[in-house]
Amino acid sequence: MRLTVFGASGRTGEPLVEQAIDRGHEVVAFVRSPEKLQVESPSLTVVTGDAYTGAGVPAAVDGADAVVSVLGQTSAGPDDLLTVAGDNVVDAMGEANVDRFVTLVGAGVREEGERVSLSGKVMGVLLKVLARDVLEDAAEHVDRVRATDLDWTVVRAPRLTDAEGTGEYRAGNLDLGFESIPRADVARFVLDCLEDEQFVRKMPKVGPHDG
Numbered sequence: 001m002r003l004t005v006f007g008a009s010g011r012t013g014e015p016l017v018e019q020a021i022d023r024g025h026e027v028v029a030f031v032r033s034p035e036k037l038q039v040e041s042p043s044l045t046v047v048t049g050d051a052y053t054g055a056g057v058p059a060a061v062d063g064a065d066a067v068v069s070v071l072g073q074t075s076a077g078p079d080d081l082l083t084v085a086g087d088n089v090v091d092a093m094g095e096a097n098v099d100r101f102v103t104l105v106g107a108g109v110r111e112e113g114e115r116v117s118l119s120g121k122v123m124g125v126l127l128k129v130l131a132r133d134v135l136e137d138a139a140e141h142v143d144r145v146r147a148t149d150l151d152w153t154v155v156r157a158p159r160l161t162d163a164e165g166t167g168e169y170r171a172g173n174l175d176l177g178f179e180s181i182p183r184a185d186v187a188r189f190v191l192d193c194l195e196d197e198q199f200v201r202k203m204p205k206v207g208p209h210d211g
Contacts (some may be wrong), residue, residue, distance in 0.1 A: 001025045001026070001064060001065045001092065001193070001194065001195070002025070002026045002027075002028065002063060002064050002065045002066075003020050003026065003027050003028070003064065003065065003066050003067075003068065004027075004028040004061055004064040004066070004067045004068070005017055005020070005023050005027060005028070005029055005030065005067075005068050005069075005070065005195070006030045006051050006060075006067070006068065006069040006070070006085070006089060006115060007028070007030075007051075007069060007070040007071040007072060008027075008029030008030055008031050008037060008046075008070075009031040009032075009033065009034075009036040009037040010017060010070060010071070010072055011070070011072075011162060011183055012070040012090045012104065012160060012183040012186060013029070014037065015183055015184040015187040016070060016187035016190060016191070017029055017037075017039050017043055017044065018039055018189055019184070019187050019188060019191055020038060021039070021041045021043045021044060021198075022067055023191060023195070025042050025043070025191075026043050026045075027043060027044075027045070028045045028047050028060050028064065029044060029045070029047070030047050030049060030051065030056065030057070030060040031046060031048060031049075031050070031053065032048070032050055032095060033048075034046050034048055040153075043170050044076060046167055047059055047060040051069075051083050051085035051089065052077075052078060052081055052084055052088075053088075053149045054088040054091075054092075057088045057092045057097060058092045058096065059090060059091065060092075060097055060192045061092040061093055061095075061096045061097070061210045062092075062096045063096070064093075064096070064098050064100070065098070065100065066100035066101070066102070066194050067089060067093055067098060067100065067101050067102075068101075068102045068103070068104075068190055068194070069082075069085070069086065069089060069101075069102070069103040069104065070104045070172055070187075070190075072083055073133075073134045073137065079133040079137060080137050080140070081137060081140045082103075082137045082138055082140075082141035083137050083140045083144065086103065086141045086144060086145060087144060089101075090144070090145065090148055090150065092164075093144070093150065095174070099150055099151045100150070100151045101145065101148075101150045101151070101152045101153070102154075102155060102190050102193055102194060103141070103145060103152070103153075103154055103155070104154070104155045104157060104186065105138040105141065105142060105143075105154060105155070105157075105180055106134070106135070106156065106158070107155065107156045107157055107176045107205050107207075108135050108137050108138075109135070109139050109142050109154075109156055109203075110139075111203050125187075128147070139151060142154050146201075151200050151201065152200075152201060153193050153198075153199045153200060153201070153202060153203075153204070154202075154203040154204075155186070155189065155190055155193070155199075155204060155206055156176075156204065156205045156206070157181060157186050157205070157206050157207075158176045158177075158178075158179045158180055158181070158183075158207060159178075159180040159181075160180070160181060160183045160186065161180050161181065161182050161183065162182070162183060163182045164182065164184065165182045165183075165184025165185045165187075165188065166182065166185055166208075166209060167185070167188065168185065168209035169186075169188065169189050169206050169207065169208065170206070170207050170208070170209055171183065171186060171189055171199075171204050171206045171207075172203065172204050172205070173204075173205070174205040174206075174207050175196055176207050177207055179207050179208055179210045180208065181206065181207055185208070186206055187207075189206045205209065
């Protein structure tokens with residue numbers, strides 16, 4: 001599979017790129033600063049650009065079998081990063097006739113009518129107080145992705161850590177609150193979704209195996 005990864009040099013992007021290459025995929029890593037990507041492989045192509053402005057996005061998407069976004073908000077970045085960058089990626093996918101898209105957001109993004117545990121409700125309140133802009137951006141991004149004709153999957157994860165991956169996870173309709181999960185395990189789940197055509201047009205949550 002030829003896989004384009006947006007946010008490839010980030011803390012979730014790098015393990016995703018590494019695992020994808022280890023699984024035999026060809027990876028196009030889209031980055032703003034190539035020097036930040038600490039992965040080298042004959043199976044890796046690096047495209048430099050800016051997902052927020054759209055610069056370089058069409059070139060990165062062209063020829064892909066699937067596209068993944070693990071872009072994340074930063075304190076120095078725009079408040080609508082996921083929404084605007086997501087629109088640019090989706091538009092480029094339409095032009096290139098690429099259908100499969102997986103995007104990563106926080107578990108605080110809710111699906112209408114879903115049950116939420118008490119700890120999840122508490123976490124939701126904290127997010128609205130402490131990170132309202134991030135939550136609203138992610139929710140708007142998800143709404144726009146769900147309105148497309150793409151074969152999308154929205155992966156929703158709790159707090160991410162840089163701990164070594166366990167190789168295991170739980171996924172589906174989970175009650176998540178204050179759990180955390182290694183970024184490497186989230187990357188594994190994203191690749192499993194792509195390889196096995198899991199959760200197409202669904203919004204699974206992913207959590208620690210022992211949670």
